[in-house]
Amino acid sequence: MKYDFLIVGAGFAGAVAAERLASQQNKKILIVEKRNHIAGNAYDEYDEHGILVHRYGPHIFHTNSKKVFDYLSKFTGWRFYEHRVLAKLNGSLYPIPINRTTVNKLYGKNFKSDEEVAKFYESVREKRYPVKNSEDIIVNQVGKDLYEKFFKHYTKKQWDLDPSQLSASVCGRIPVRTNEDDRYFTDKFQFMPKDGYTKMFERMLKHKNIEIILNTDYKKIINNIKFDKMIYTGPIDYFFDYEFGKLPYRSLKFKWENINTEFHLKASSYNFVGKEEKFTRKTEYKYLTGQKSNSTTISTEYPTMKGDPYYPVPNSKNHTEFNKYKNLADRIKNVIFIGRLAEYKYYNMDQIVITVLQKLKMI
Ligand code: FAD
Ligand code: UDP
Secondary structure, three states: OEEEEEEEOOOHHHHHHHHHHHHHHOOOEEEEOOOOOOOHHHOEEEOOOOOEEEOOOOOOEEEOOHHHHHHHHOOOOEEEOOOEEEEEEOOEEEEEOOOHHHHHHHHOOOOOOHHHHHHHHHHHOOOOOOOOOHHHHHHHHHHHHHHHHHHHHHHHHHHOOOHHHOOHHHHOOOOOOOOOOOEOOOOOEEEEEOOOHHHHHHHHHOOOOEEEEOOOOHHHHHHHOEEEEEEEOOOHHHHOOOOOOOOOEEEEEEEEEEEOOOOOOOOOEEEEOOOOOOOOEEEEHHHHHOOOOOOEEEEEEEEEOOOOOOEEOOOHHHHHHHHHHHHHHHHOOOEEEOOOOOOOOOOOHHHHHHHHHHHOOOO
16 A cells, blocks of 8 residues: 555644545645644643543634634534633732733732733833843833833743743744733634534544554654655654754643532632742643532642653744754755644744645645
């Protein structure tokens, strides 16, 4: 048997590519996935208490792209859901992203308009030009105190780097608001897949042209498989046997607890922004999924360098290292490198879908 495509990885990048190539171009696909499940880091499953959890941390779908939303809607219904996060600082809870309520509560102010809050930010901000890193981008908007309270320690824990050592785009993911909007995202489409991500992936991959091998590193079988082209969604440094050394990828360890109460936290996620706790985030999944149950399951995230790669670490040094691999990758004509690990890009799920559709010219 000869396949048109060998696809390494059954996460968003691999699954969207497989689905499009099989259903639109009648290509024969073999997906090789080293984990024992599909859906990559978006994988969800019911835990032993019957609660639907995201095994690799909270995944909230949000996009401004109608194309992405319409495309995924072929494989899932949706549950309207807007994510809200509280930052825990010295025992108190504040809305994050920083908004008018955050400022009023923290500084005992009574600002009532956007203008008053904008004036306040103007009075405390430190101008940084050019904005070169993740410290600059926050301090430039809201000054040192808010930066140190909400960004400095969380970022250090998450990346084991000071914000000044990370690209501006990292902390720049989090907006600063003058109004009372306490949603984490403001995208046009904010929904969770009705039956979960794994079910959505099952429907995407249920096609007569798609075969899947789980529990298998592609390097173990590649010499026994005949294929024309490869789509590679794993870590790019591993593909090239670490020729230029290992690229840093950040990972997480999760602690899971089930509590015998309907809801435990006051919001879906708490960001622990102080340095007292070693962990960054707690998430209560029932808020995300809308599931009804007498008990509730919560995950706590402990960032680490060991374990499966979850996050590329965006800064100029790592970008330079990545480019050495990219130069090699660009020379290999029958392999397409796509996804968060293969492109070393801090992509959200919707950005992966757009990238795959564009790279395969199907948008
Ligand atoms: P992955 O999902 O990592 O898939 C790659 C697959 O390749 C994996 O399954 C891996 O096992 C497999 N693989 C790797 N090497 C090999 C090999 N040698 N052989 C065979 N298989 C291999 N995005 C959002 O939009 N919203 C969110 O709220 C959000 N929250 C997140 C929270 C956390 C904690 C994390 C880590 C990510 C979050 N993301 C979120 C990002 C989202 O997970 C990614 O954008 C998306 O899953 C990336 O898809 P991918 O296919 O590129 O990579
Ligand atoms: N961040 C922070 N404090 C917060 C939230 C985010 O310092 O309360 C910084 C931190 O560096 C984090 C980055 O902003 O890694 C991006 O946050 P996001 O919530 O998007 O992270 P993800 O959900 O991808 O882990």
